[in-house]
Amino acid sequence: MGLSPDDVERLDSIVKRNRPLHRGDHLFREGDGFRFLYVVTTGSVKTYTPSEDGGEQVLGFHLPGEIIGLDAIQSERHCCSARVLETSAICEIPFDRLEELSSFIPSLQHQMYRLLSREIGQDTEMLMLLAKKNAEERLATFLLSISGRLRKRGFSATDFYLSMSRHEIGNYLGLAVETVSRLFTRFQDDGLLHVERKHIQLIDLVRLEAMVNGTVNGGPNHRHWK
Amino acid sequence: MGLSPDDVERLDSIVKRNRPLHRGDHLFREGDGFRFLYVVTTGSVKTYTPSEDGGEQVLGFHLPGEIIGLDAIQSERHCCSARVLETSAICEIPFDRLEELSSFIPSLQHQMYRLLSREIGQDTEMLMLLAKKNAEERLATFLLSISGRLRKRGFSATDFYLSMSRHEIGNYLGLAVETVSRLFTRFQDDGLLHVERKHIQLIDLVRLEAMVNGTVNGGPNHRHWK
DNA sequence: TTTAATACTTGATTTCAGTCAATGAATGGC
DNA sequence: GCCATTCATTGACTGAAATCAAGTATTAAA
Numbered sequence: 001m002g003l004s005p006d007d008v009e010r011l012d013s014i015v016k017r018n019r020p021l022h023r024g025d026h027l028f029r030e031g032d033g034f035r036f037l038y039v040v041t042t043g044s045v046k047t048y049t050p051s052e053d054g055g056e057q058v059l060g061f062h063l064p065g066e067i068i069g070l071d072a073i074q075s076e077r078h079c080c081s082a083r084v085l086e087t088s089a090i091c092e093i094p095f096d097r098l099e100e101l102s103s104f105i106p107s108l109q110h111q112m113y114r115l116l117s118r119e120i121g122q123d124t125e126m127l128m129l130l131a132k133k134n135a136e137e138r139l140a141t142f143l144l145s146i147s148g149r150l151r152k153r154g155f156s157a158t159d160f161y162l163s164m165s166r167h168e169i170g171n172y173l174g175l176a177v178e179t180v181s182r183l184f185t186r187f188q189d190d191g192l193l194h195v196e197r198k199h200i201q202l203i204d205l206v207r208l209e210a211m212v213n214g215t216v217n218g219g220p221n222h223r224h225w226k
Numbered sequence: 227m228g229l230s231p232d233d234v235e236r237l238d239s240i241v242k243r244n245r246p247l248h249r250g251d252h253l254f255r256e257g258d259g260f261r262f263l264y265v266v267t268t269g270s271v272k273t274y275t276p277s278e279d280g281g282e283q284v285l286g287f288h289l290p291g292e293i294i295g296l297d298a299i300q301s302e303r304h305c306c307s308a309r310v311l312e313t314s315a316i317c318e319i320p321f322d323r324l325e326e327l328s329s330f331i332p333s334l335q336h337q338m339y340r341l342l343s344r345e346i347g348q349d350t351e352m353l354m355l356l357a358k359k360n361a362e363e364r365l366a367t368f369l370l371s372i373s374g375r376l377r378k379r380g381f382s383a384t385d386f387y388l389s390m391s392r393h394e395i396g397n398y399l400g401l402a403v404e405t406v407s408r409l410f411t412r413f414q415d416d417g418l419l420h421v422e423r424k425h426i427q428l429i430d431l432v433r434l435e436a437m438v439n440g441t442v443n444g445g446p447n448h449r450h451w452k
Numbered sequence: 453t454t455t456a457a458t459a460c461t462t463g464a465t466t467t468c469a470g471t472c473a474a475t476g477a478a479t480g481g482c
Numbered sequence: 483g484c485c486a487t488t489c490a491t492t493g494a495c496t497g498a499a500a501t502c503a504a505g506t507a508t509t510a511a512a
Contacts, residue, residue: 049354057354071350073343079350099336103329110325116342117299123349124297124305128275128283130356131400135499166460174357176500181461197460197508361469392490402470407491423478423490 002107011108014097017041020089027068027082027090034072036092040064043088044163047080048171058172061085061164063146064153069095070119085163130174133214138173139183140211143193147202158202228333237334240323243267246315253294253308253316260298262318266290269314270389273306274397284398287311287390289375295321296345311389356400359440364399365409366437369419373428384428 003011020043021027027038030049038045045062059080062068072078073095084090102109129141151157162169170180184195192208194201202208229237246269247253253264256276264271271288285306288294298304299321310316328335355367377383388395396406410421418434420427428434 049350057358059350059353070343071346074340074347079347099332099339103332103335106325106329109329109335112339113325113342114300116339116346117296120297120342120345120349121300121305123346123353124275124285126353127285127349127356130353131397132283165458171357177460178462178501179499182499185461391488403490404471404492405469408469411491 001111003105003111007105007108010101010105011098014094014101015039016092016094018090018092020087021084022087023084025084027084028078029081030078032078034069034076034078035094035096036069037095037098038068038082039091039093040066040068041089041091043090044085045082045088045090046085046164046168047082049080056171058168061146061168061172063149066149067115070116135173135175135179136183136186137211137214138175139169139180139187140192140208142169142173143200143202144205144208144212147205158205160200162198162200227337229331229337233331233334236327236331237324240320240327241265242318242320244316244318246313247310248313249310251310253310254304255307256304258304260295260302260304261320261322262295263321263324264294264308265317265319266292266294267315267317269316270311271308271314271316272311272390272394273308275306282397284394287372287394287398289372290379292375293341296342361399361401361405362409362412363437363440364401365395365406365413366418366434368395368399369426369428370431370434370438373431384431386426388424388426 027045040062042064044064045068047059047062047068048056049059050056062082068082069078071080098112102112129138133141146160146162147157150160164172166180166184167177169175170177173180187193188195190207192202192204194203253271266288268290270290271294273285273288273294274282275285276282288308294308295304297306324338328338355364359367372386372388373383376386390398392406392410393403395401396403399406413419414421416433418428418430420429
């Protein structure tokens with residue numbers, strides 16, 4: 001990332017590695033004061049905004065190497081909750097120390113800007129998914145996203161376990177549970193993947209990619225206003 | 227913002243004020259190299275991602291005081307296009323100069339982090355709108371968003387002109403033009419607002435607020451999974 | 453183990469918003 | 483000025499996905 005070994009050490013010295021957390025544990029809750037950024041080392045975390053009546057909107061799933069909490073810098077309060085989906089190891093980074101360090105290390109500052117900017121870009125992707133894609137395009141996009149992120153971390157891109165429930169997937173993608181379930185069945189029938197409960201094996205990545213781009217039925221975006 | 231008069235002057239010295247731009251002019255296009263952040267002084271701008279076939283996804287409308295281009299820091303390329311909706315004055319800020327300045331002025335650095343973080347929070351709001359709200363909730367949310375942002379800048383919160391077309395509103399909200407049109411008519415029939423082409427007068431802000439929270443038909447979120 | 457609770461799947465039905473189609477109003481170009 | 487084009491509205495119809503409903507599988511608890 002363009003940091004000198006010295007800088008890396010300084011950065012490393014402020015990172016705290018915590019004992020493992022377990023399924024259901026909260027990293028933080030909406031409204032909590034913001035002090036730390038969190039980085040998933042192993043396992044997975046979901047972020048979500050709870051609503052009064054027990055419902056929720058899932059905002060994202062966070063896999064190893066991914067950072068959580070950037071949205072809280074603004075208000076100095078967490079505006080979502082973060083809950084561990086399976087036994088996970090999470091690092092915490094005190095943001096005030098990181099900020100301080102970043103004004104001494106220009107390349108760290110630059111990385112921070114990039115990190116925040118990337119988060120915006122990812123939200124934009126999600127926004128397009130929700131505004132324009134149909135149910136099957138959404139699920140295909142989701143699966144390939146998980147796949148790609150796992151591959152980047154050295155895990156299998158075609159054989160993995162989903163740590164979240166169908167309900168959570170549907171909530172995240174703006175779909176009903178039943179729709180997600182039906183799509184998994186259909187994808188399997190169509191030979192795109194093999195699914196058995198939370199165990200997913202992607203079979204036809206090419207066709208899934210085509211789906212994501214909405215190029216399944218001859219040519220991109222048959223709806224003219226897309 | 228916690229900047230000394232001296233700092234403000236330094237910041238001011240790198241900001242360039244450009245001649246007015248006109249309806250249809252581009253600030254930048256997707257793929258352009260990233261050099262500047264833009265701040266709307268007067269007028270309005272839309273950002274959008276064009277797709278091969280001439281379609282587009284509108285990502286946002288930007289009113290006076292709002293900043294454009296933060297999503298491009300990451301890749302050093304603009305990943306959306308920005309087009310002026312009406313005669314507008316736009317400032318440009320060279321990002322490399324701003325970045326440099328921010329490592330000398332901690333409070334500026336802090337503001338930058340907050341600014342980026344706020345953008346993430348706003349995207350999250352939009353994400354929830356698209357994932358969970360129905361058509362009327364979306365349009366009500368949109369109108370109150372515009373209203374609130376205008377008020378913050380000293381304009382009327384209840385009487386304004388929309389600089390974007392129905393088509394663009396629909397595209398932004400994930401709705402068809404016809405749906406937007408029908409909703410405007412219905413809102414007017416219900417005494418929520420008065421609409422005549424692009425001229426909007428909000429009449430019943432209370433009822434609009436209630437709509438945004440989905441509390442129209444007795445209690446929040448009648449759909450259990452929300 | 454048995455029971456209870458939760459998660460998942462599948463089918464039948466409904467509904468909200470999209471699509472298609474037609475017309476009218478406003479804007480821009482010549 | 484007129485004509486062409488784009489924009490907006492309204493109605494009729496359709497369809498994708500939500501809701502409702504029932505049943506099965508899995509996990510957790512006693």
